[in-house]
Amino acid sequence: xxxxxIIQEDQIEALLEEGKKATKEEVLEIIEKARDCYGLxxxxxxxxxxxxxxxxxxxxxxxxxxxxxxIYGNRIVIFAPLYTSNECTNNCLxxxxxxxxxxxxxxxxxxxxxxxxxxxxxxQGHKRVLMVCGEDPRKTHxxxxxxxxxxxxxxxDIRRINVNAAPMPVxxxxxxxxxxxxxxQIFQETYHRETYKKMHPSGSKSDYDYRxxxxxxxxxxxIDDFGIGVLLxxxxxxxxxxxxxxxxxxxxxxxxxxxxxxxxxxxxPALDAALSETPYPVSDKDFKKIVAVYRLTVPYTGIILxxxxxxxxxxxxxxxxxxxxxxxxxxxxxxxEEDDREATQFETxxxxxxxEMLQVVCEQGHLPSFCTACYRANRTGAAFMExxxxxxxHEFCQPNAILTFKENLVHxxxxxxxxxxxxxxxxxxxxxxxxxxxxxxxERLKRIEKGERDLYF
Numbered sequence: 001x002x003x004x005x006i007i008q009e010d011q012i013e014a015l016l017e018e019g020k021k022a023t024k025e026e027v028l029e030i031i032e033k034a035r036d037c038y039g040l041x042x043x044x045x046x047x048x049x050x051x052x053x054x055x056x057x058x059x060x061x062x063x064x065x066x067x068x069x070x071i072y073g074n075r076i077v078i079f080a081p082l083y084t085s086n087e088c089t090n091n092c093l094x095x096x097x098x099x100x101x102x103x104x105x106x107x108x109x110x111x112x113x114x115x116x117x118x119x120x121x122x123x124q125g126h127k128r129v130l131m132v133c134g135e136d137p138r139k140t141h142x143x144x145x146x147x148x149x150x151x152x153x154x155x156x157d158i159r160r161i162n163v164n165a166a167p168m169p170v171x172x173x174x175x176x177x178x179x180x181x182x183x184x185q186i187f188q189e190t191y192h193r194e195t196y197k198k199m200h201p202s203g204s205k206s207d208y209d210y211r212x213x214x215x216x217x218x219x220x221x222x223i224d225d226f227g228i229g230v231l232l233x234x235x236x237x238x239x240x241x242x243x244x245x246x247x248x249x250x251x252x253x254x255x256x257x258x259x260x261x262x263x264x265x266x267x268x269p270a271l272d273a274a275l276s277e278t279p280y281p282v283s284d285k286d287f288k289k290i291v292a293v294y295r296l297t298v299p300y301t302g303i304i305l306x307x308x309x310x311x312x313x314x315x316x317x318x319x320x321x322x323x324x325x326x327x328x329x330x331x332x333x334x335x336x337e338e339d340d341r342e343a344t345q346f347e348t349x350x351x352x353x354x355x356e357m358l359q360v361v362c363e364q365g366h367l368p369s370f371c372t373a374c375y376r377a378n379r380t381g382a383a384f385m386e387x388x389x390x391x392x393x394h395e396f397c398q399p400n401a402i403l404t405f406k407e408n409l410v411h412x413x414x415x416x417x418x419x420x421x422x423x424x425x426x427x428x429x430x431x432x433x434x435x436x437x438x439x440x441x442x443e444r445l446k447r448i449e450k451g452e453r454d455l456y457f
Contacts, residue, residue, distance in 0.1 A: 006212060006250050007191050012046075012242050019046035027056050031063045034296035037070050045245050045297045049238045049289070057289060064292035064321040067299045073431075075367040075401040077302070077324040078354070079162075080126045082117050083333045084109050084148055085134030086345065090203030092189070094231065096270035096345050097134065099203065103272045107333045108139040114148045118156035120336035124328050124354045125412035127370040127404065128160040130185065132345075134333075135166040135205060142172040149179040159454065160372035162227070166204065167214035173221030182372075183260050184218045185227035186211065190234040191243030195279075199234055215251065225260040226251075227304070232290065233267030233278040241290055245297050261302040261324065262294055268308045269347050284313055288320055295321030310349040318364055327357040355414050362420040367428050369401035370408055373456035395434075399441040400456045402428050406448050407455075 022030075030044045040048075051057060085108035088097045096104060109117065121129055131148065133140045149161050162183040163176060176184065190196050193208055200206045215226040228247060230240040244262060252258035266287060267278045282290070287309075294303055305314060305322045307329040314325065330336050332344040352360070361368045373396065402425055409421045425445070432438040437457070444455045 007243050007246055009191075009193065009239075009243075012239055012246065015043055015046035015242065016050065016238050018043070019048075019050040022047040022050070024053065024056060027051055027053075028059060031056070031059050031296070034063055034299075035066055037067055037299045039299055040297040042242060042246060042249065045293055046238075046242055048293045048296065049241060051289070057285075057292075060292045060296070061288065061320055064295040065319055067295055068321045068323060071299050072302075072323050073367070073398055073401075074365060074428075075369045075397055076318060076322070076361050077128075077369045077371065078126070078327055078357070078361075079128045079130055079324065080121045080124065080326055080354075081132050081306075081329050081331065082114070082121060082129045082152075083132045083331060083335065083345070084114055084145075085136065085140045085333055087134045087136040087139045088203070089136050090205040091201055091274075092203075092205060093199050093201070093274035094189075094234065094267055094270065096273060098272075098274070100274070101272040108134065108136075109148075109333045111144075111147050111151045113334060115151050115155040117334065117336050118152040118158050121328075122156045122158060123412075125358075125370070125408045126328075126354065127158060128162070128182075128372055129158055130162045130164055130326075132331075133163065133165040135203070137166070137204075140165070142168060142175055146175050146179045149176075149181055153180060157453070159376070164227075167211050168217070170217045170221050173218045173223055176218075177222045181223065183225040183227050184215065184223050185229075185261070185263070186214050187229045187231065187263065187265075188212060188244075188247070189231045190240055191230065191247070192235045192239055195235040212247075216255075219255055219257065224257055226257075227261035227263060228259045229261075229263035229265065229304075231265055231267055232282045232287070233280055236280055237282050237286060237290060241293060245294075248298055248301070258298060259301050261304050262298070263304040263306070264290060264294070265306055265308055268349075270345065287313070288317065291317055291320050291322060307348040307350040311352060314350050315360055315364065318361065318366055325357070327352070328354040355412070355417050358408070358413070358417050359420055362417075362424045367398075367401050367424060368405050368408070368421075369397065370404035371397060371400040371456065372404075373400045377456075395437075396457055398428065398432060399437055402441060403444055403448065403455050406445050407453055410448055411453075 034040055086097045087106050087108050089099055091098045091100050133145050152158050160182045163181045164185040196208050248258050266282055302323045304324045305317055306326050358368050409418050
């Protein structure tokens with residue numbers, strides 16, 4: 001395949017330049033059109049990315065809230081990362097794991113240690129993890145990853161494992177598929193070739209095209225859910241966001257499957273990183289705009305927010321289109337049992353526990369969800385896309401979110417969280433329009449109170 005057909009830099013630059021010419025009335029018309037929840041074109045997204053007017057941004061943010069609630073309801077999916085290794089052969093200038101970093105405490109967990117980490121995450125109340133694997137093929141080769149995935153499923157009550165790993169050939173992706181992973185996640189970091197080359201001077205990650213086409217090999221192997229994203233701050237965010245959307249559009253048109261998730265990490269300080277400052281700083285105002293533009297343009301896609309961001313901003317972004325958040329996170333291998341700050345990939349900002357986050361989510365009127373049902377009911381890939389694009393996915397998500405949150409409260413919630421959670425569940429039950437589903441949900445809630453687990457539609 002011609003990778004130059006996937007990301008066309010000249011077209012992106014032209015769209016952004018043309019986007020500057022839009023009138024206020026034209027921008028407001030685009031925002032109003034987006035409320036139909038069918039997404040926007042690249043041309044329209046480029047116009048929104050050029051918007052700086054506070055009144056227009058207020059309209060943009062309001063539309064993002066509306067669309068997120070229409071597609072996903074008010075639920076927020078919660079997960080935790082599980083780092084298996086910080087050993088790496090790449091020299092990415094922005095990363096604490098880079099091979100040239102001599103200060104980092106290096107460690108690769110064996111399978112038994114990975115299971116212990118998963119059990120520690122489970123004790124917080126989590127049911128889904130993102131397994132983040134290092135990029136040293138001698139340490140975290142495909143067999144190591146597959147063995148870890150299988151062992152966690154067997155040794156902990158973790159019900160969905162998504163994997164963030166280096167690009168690999170189709171044969172290795174098939175092994176990941178057979179191990180039962182959920183989403184395969186890979187970030188291009190920046191789609192701007194010149195900047196990419198500068199930021200990745202050595203190691204296998206320096207191959208822009210092999211990384212860009214990784215998700216196509218994953219699809220060929222049968223993995224039908226994928227997550228993409230860029231590291232905001234490496235290059236002009238307008239270019240990289242529009243390039244991410246171009247990549248999403250390409251995948252949707254060619255394979256009928258757009259990204260299951262788009263992540264929005266912003267560059268953070270890291271131990272002995274080669275970058276002393278952010279090349280293209282992204283303000284909080286611009287960050288909020290990015291979230292909203294993603295939500296309007298690809299309404300079917302989950303937007304993931306990590307603990308890189310400070311607590312106050314994370315809380316605000318819950319109302320602007322974010323649908324998945326990490327909580328209680330550690331970004332070093334073994335961090336849930338022994339938090340070694342000199343082994344982390346980057347600094348986190350939100351140090352609140354999962355229990356604390358659940359209270360915040362409820363206080364803001366959102367429903368916490370630990371649901372993994374779609375993965376096990378084969379509502380993935382094109383099947384998920386069809387439901388999400390038609391705004392029907394919430395018909396499954398709403399009762400499943402209620403059931404998984406109830407299970408968390410019964411087994412892990414503090415008294416304060418239980419009080420707020422039970423109130424939220426009572427409110428959310430009333431929103432279920434199908435009386436048969438509502439009645440069955442109520443029956444299953446009683447079964448969970450008696451000790452049953454893992455009930456879902």
